[in-house]
Amino acid sequence: MMTKGRVVAIAIVALGLGFVGGAWFFGSGLAFQVIAPPPAEILDGAPKARTKVAREVPHVKAVAVPRLANFNGGSGGLGPTADRTDLMPAPGCSWVIEPRPFRIGAQWHQTDTERALGGESALEPLTGGVHYLLVQSTRQGGGAIELRPVFFDAEANRYIPSRTAGSSSRSSDGVFVMTQFQLDPARQLAPDKVAYFGIELVVPNAERLLAEATQKEAKEKGIEIPPLPILGQPYPFDLPAAAGQRARAADYRGKAVLLAVFGPGGLNRFAMSPVKKIRESTKADELAIVGVSFDGSVEDAREAFANSGADSPIVFVSNDSLTRRLWRDGAQLPAIPTFYLLDREGILRFVCNPFDLPDRVDVLLGRAKRPHFPQPVRAGNPAQKAPAAPPGQKPGARGPAQPSAPQGPAPG
Secondary structure (H helix, E strand, O other), X not given: OOOXXXXXXXXXXXXXXXXXXXXXXXXXXXXXXXXXXXXXXXXXXXXEEXXXXXXXXXXXXXXXXXXXXXXXXXXXXXXXXXXXXXXXXXXXXXXXXXEEEOOOOXXXXXXXXXXXXXXXXXXXXXXXXXXXXXXXXXXXXXXXXXXXXXXXXXXOOEEOOEEEEEEEEEEOOEEEEEEEEEEOOOOOOOHHHOOEEEEEEOOOOHHHXXXXXHHHHHHHOOOOOOOOOOXXXXXXXXXEOHHHXXXXXXXXXXXXXXXXXXXXXXXXXXXXXXXXXXXXXXXOOOEEEEEEEOOOOHHHHHHHHHHOOOXXXXXXXOOOHHHHHHHHHXXXXXXXXXXXXXXXXXXXXXEEOOOOHHHHHHHHOOOXXXXXXXXXXXXXXXXXXXXXXXXXXXXXXXXXXXXXXXXXXXXX
8 A cells, every 4th residue: 555655755765766867877977978069050151059959958966077068058958038027136146047937847958168057847755845956067177156046936026945955076177066956835936836947146145135125125115024134233123013003123122022923824823832832931021022924814813913922013914925025035034934032122132933932032031941061171271179188188198008918928
């Protein structure tokens, strides 16, 4: 009988075998013998390279520099670029592969005089999300560049997958880099909602530049979002709450603040359980709890927040794709639920998930208990005090001599 666990196990084993085969195929250089460089055609007396080749780059799980890599230019499997102008890279970044329609399972490759790139998407068997493999190989003397896939929905909202693994190798033939990414179907975007993808060249401070540009966009569109969260810095949030009220960090000065961001779904209901326990174990004058709800229904949000035992204002946020994107990119909201902890001076100390929340609250309020491990004496440490001498004996003197064992008669 094929149970669900067995099906998942077989899928994982099959995927692993495919990766091993791809490692040998690409890492040994055989892939570049099978995938010939694009031939040149003589058009109007000038050689021009075709834009497509017959075969595509295979799925790779390897780190080896292909010795036979060709850098003559050409591509395969990419398809036409998207016929729209609102699929933009992050501020300061640029497209290495311009956005194109997305198809799960598609493979592609592109080469130029500096490097060869390849990519493939697949369904992650455990989560059902998009698993993406990105490969680059550089010629001798070339260096790898930081790349990442970017996914878009039909409304041009950007989604950056999480990097899950990566490996690289270097030899006299160049550099080979393999990076794996995963797009979370629950917290980000389901595979059937992905409309376009592109490959983006990442620049230093890309996240900060994106956050600053998104903060400006939110202000222009009249959508209020919290500031950029920087640990150890003030976090002066000021958000519209229910019944015409405001939820301001300045109003809670003198007490710690827990800003709880939650939304629809069972995980968010589960996440409010530790909030209720924290409310029951803390005084109102030492900790304030402010709720931010992405629930589609105001009634559902009030019920979830009321069950948490919190008594501070609740902020209702529209659960549309634009608002979620502004909060995600402009306020760097990593996921829903997420919890922000401010100390009594309004300084942001922790950004955490539901599982770490109780411990972080205890640390913030100075009531965390940690096991004590005595430190061993090492060279350079202060010398330990010598034990006290017994009464009647000078410090450092040896104790009374022990009687020796009785000896037998000397041999005659």
